[in-house]
Amino acid sequence: MIRTRPPAPIDRRQLLRVGFFGALSLAGAEILGSVVPFMQVRKIVGLGVPVNVGPKSQVLSAFRETNDAPILFRQGHFFLIHAPGGIVAAYRKCTHLGCAVPWSAPEDRFHCPCHQSQYDKHTAVVLYGPAPKPLQLFHISETEAGLVVDTNPLNVIDRPNNRWDPSVIEIADGAG
Numbered sequence: 001m002i003r004t005r006p007p008a009p010i011d012r013r014q015l016l017r018v019g020f021f022g023a024l025s026l027a028g029a030e031i032l033g034s035v036v037p038f039m040q041v042r043k044i045v046g047l048g049v050p051v052n053v054g055p056k057s058q059v060l061s062a063f064r065e066t067n068d069a070p071i072l073f074r075q076g077h078f079f080l081i082h083a084p085g086g087i088v089a090a091y092r093k094c095t096h097l098g099c100a101v102p103w104s105a106p107e108d109r110f111h112c113p114c115h116q117s118q119y120d121k122h123t124a125v126v127l128y129g130p131a132p133k134p135l136q137l138f139h140i141s142e143t144e145a146g147l148v149v150d151t152n153p154l155n156v157i158d159r160p161n162n163r164w165d166p167s168v169i170e171i172a173d174g175a176g
């Protein structure tokens with residue numbers, strides 16, 4: 001008959017070592033879990049890319065048929081607006097604290113739900129505060145494929161004075 005030796009008892013030092021490395025790997029996993037999400041690149045969908053909104057003639061005819069109701073491009077975060085003499089693209093981020101500004105058809109103006117700022121239908125200048133300045137405008141260019149709005153929020157037309165300035169128009173109503 002073969003007699004096996006009983007397993008050697010784990011001494012205190014070994015026990016402490018196992019506990020220490022166990023706790024160390026647990027802490028490491030926790031740190032990794034909280035850091036990894038910050039290392040992933042989060043893609044902002046829509047904003048920042050050029051948006052083709054179709055031919056100028058099509059946009060102008062949409063304005064004609066709707067009494068110049070602004071046209072929302074939700075993904076690009078802007079409205080096309082029929083300004084006096086041309087088409088502009090208004091970034092729908094409220095200049096007060098940044099809420100998304102909706103169009104209010106019954107009021108015939110833009111009305112921010114957060115603190116009640118109101119903006120003009122044709123120029124997006126402030127009618128009632130607390131917004132300090134008009135909605136910012138995106139640049140628009142005309143290409144053979146249609147009007148293209150540059151939705152880069154770092155390349156906006158800012159209007160610190162709350163007044164309409166026709167020089168911001170890049171797409172005039174007339175032919176050409």
Ligand code: FES
Pocket residue numbers: 094095096097098099112113114115116117129130131
């Ligand atoms: S964020 Fe629009 S009024 Fe305050």
